[in-house]
Amino acid sequence: MVNVSIARRYARALLDVATEAARSDAVSEQLSTFSGALSQNRELADVLFNPAYSREQRVRVVEALLKALGPMEPVLANTLRLLVERNRLVYLPDIARLYRDMADAQAGRVRGHVTSAVPLSPETLQSLSGTLKTLTQRNVVLEAKVDPKVLGGVAAQVGSTLYDGTLRTQLEQMRRELKQR
Structure with missing residues (x-):
């Protein structure tokens, strides 16, 4: 089990340094890319992640990745080197997740998911994001997902709140109401 408090300390330190350099969003994007790779x-x-490989081998692999992924923010590259040096690279997925959450909170953003039966146009996503901003009083960054089971309409989840305007849910509610009569 990974110790989340260790990951939180690294994420907080990285965010502090990235914020001082006014590069927190760029670091977030690159950290997500590296972690995703x-x-x-x-x-x-x-x-x-395997301790059977020597630290030198891991350093060489990280350096090769840094070159392969293109220009990387210096603060992030140094953090990755530090994680390798201290055998803490196993915490990277948690560091990336916590960093993104902290950077979003600092910027007044919240992430959400929108599910629809068909792909939504960028204009529709922008409009939906604006509506959700009004409801939540925070900037909403939406990730779109297509699910044919929805039938029609959209469902948006922001934090723990679900805004469900899908046809499937409306039909399900109508079915329950008819059963009660």
Whole structure:
């Protein structure tokens, strides 16, 4: 089990330094990209997380990744090197998640998911985001997902609140009401 308090300390320190440099959003994006690369490549994750590999081997792999992913924010590159040096790279997925949450909170953003039966246009997503901003009093960053089971309409989840305007839910509610009569 990964100790979340360790990940939280690294995420907080990284956010503090990135904020001083006014690069917190860029660091968040690059950290997510780096963490995503590890989660998608099992062999790469094995080399970086497995203590059977030497620290030097892991350093070489991280340096190669930094070059392969293109120009990386210096504060993030240094943090990744520090994580390798201290054998804490296993905390990277949690650090990335916590960093994103902290950066969002600091910027007054909240992340949400919107599910629809068909892909939504960028204009529709923008309009929906504006409506949710009015409801939540915070900037809402939406991630769209398509689910044909929805039938029609949209369902948006922001934090723990679900705004469900799907046809499927409306039909289900109508069915329950008819059963009660």
